């Protein structure tokens with residue numbers, strides 16, 4: 001099973017080679033002009049004071065070390081040089097702090113923006129784009145951007161200033177020698193451009209491979225029990241090993257290009273310097289140049305060479321950053337397919353709780369060939385309880401997906417209190433619905449916060465009242481710290497029946513007029529079963545309820561039973577009338593309701 005994201009990757013590889021995506025990072029940086037100014041000033045100061053050091057050397061060597069020089073003058077020169085060193089040290093600290101601060105801040109801002117945006121996207125987006133891959137974008141791609149802002153750009157600017165300033169100073173020191181150096185510069189720049197282009201492609205696929213590893217790790221750890229239960233450790237180890245080796249190989253390709261690139265550039269720079277020094281040595285021998293000048297020239301040329309050397313690495317980093325930024329921009333550019341229309345209709349007040357499907361035809365975006373609902377019509381009156389029954393894949397859960405407007409149907413309309421969902425604000429629509437899924441979803445938070453997910457305004461009195469009605473009071477009181485007990489990731493501390501009652505209590509707190517209830521198929525023991533049923537009865541009272549029924553008790557109590565098959569309604573009636581009719585319902589019921597009411601129907 002290859003990790004997801006192949007399609008997107010191919011699309012990305014067709015994009016033009018440019019650093020344009022980094023513009024997004026620049027826009028984020030512009031939000032902090034004060035910090036930028038401080039960083040810029042410190043940056044210029046460090047670059048200039050670094051260059052002041054060879055200047056000082058020259059003075060000291062030519063004047064200070066000359067025989068018969070005034071010791072006080074020597075002291076003065078050294079004091080000056082020490083001053084420069086202090087300025088260099090302080091400016092470096094300020095530069096490091098403000099530049100790193102910007103890196104951390106920009107990444108924090110980008111993470112906030114991306115998460116805010118992801119929350120607006122429709123579930124269909126996450127069927128085509130693995131959430132695991134997206135979550136690795138949140139960590140690895142943002143880390144790359146942090147490095148760009150916090151290190152690379154400052155290194156680049158400082159080295160650019162030092163390279164330019166250094167070259168000017170070299171000209172002042174020895175124009176002839178420097179001219180030779182300048183001739184060497186295009187020899188340096190051209191290979192950078194050539195290697196850089198190749199490096200860019202390799203860096204991108206290298207990052208993709210790293211994301212694959214993250215996705216694979218999360219997938220296997222998330223399903224560890226299944227892996228172990230099926231003795232698939234060897235297979236998972238091999239699958240992971242293959243991914244790791246792919247990552248290593250693309251990484252190796254990247255560092256190979258970079259190694260060759262560095263070697264070529266270093267050779268060109270230092271080869272040129274060596275040749276120029278040879279000319280300089282002849283100059284000193286002939287007395288046309290001083291020792292101080294040659295010393296300053298050596299140190300400055302070293303600084304300039306180092307600066308150019310770092311600049312070559314900068315390009316590679318910027319390219320990596322542009323890759324990361326373009327992926328984040330791609331996420332941010334994804335328009336939510338489900339959103340409120342420009343002039344959304346208001347749902348009528350007070351809510352009545354009428355839910356209607358009118359000739360709805362729907363295909364899931366990821367399975368366009370198979371209609372999950374076919375010309376489906378069903379109208380549920382306020383306060384009515386409708387039980388949905390049917391074989392697996394009949395389209396029962398799809399009704400919930402559409403009522404919550406996680407998807408839009410291709411044909412027909414779904415209406416709440418007479419307003420088509422497509423014309424309303426999804427937030428308003430969802431506020432009228434309480435959903436109790438088959439598996440109660442719990443967050444890594446306290447019991448209190450898990451319940452308040454239904455309604456953040458609820459105080460403890462309201463929470464306990466809901467807990468009592470949901471038959472959850474007893475076990476909540478028995479938790480070590482009561483409502484303050486941390487339920488752990490995925491609420492691992494609660495049993496299946498307890499989780500269901502948590503979900504019911506949450507739905508009670510939500511207090512919405514329409515209830516979408518997916519009964520758990522897992523059989524509970526008789527006591528749990530009774531507690532859950534009892535809680536459900538209280539939850540369903542006075543609400544419009546659409547329930548995917550798995551229990552005899554539920555279908556018996558329903559005002560109406562709707563039997564679905566292949567995305568259509570095949571029968572409607574009561575338990576007694578449908579049992580007598582001898583159709584699909586009678587078959588399903590005779591197979592599955594026999595013996596115990598806890599046995600799943602579908």
Ligand SMILES: Nc1ncnc2c1ncn2[C@@H]1O[C@H](COP(=O)(O)OP(=O)(O)OP(=O)(O)O)[C@@H](O)[C@H]1O
Nearest residue numbers: 364366367372391392393394395396397398399602
């Ligand atoms: N996210 C999805 N993407 C693509 N196809 C889907 C998706 N969810 C469901 N389907 C398909 O749509 C059809 C209806 O599925 P649905 O989940 O509504 O059935 P169901 O009656 O609830 O089944 P079950 O009782 O097994 O939960 C099935 O053929 C299913 O494979």
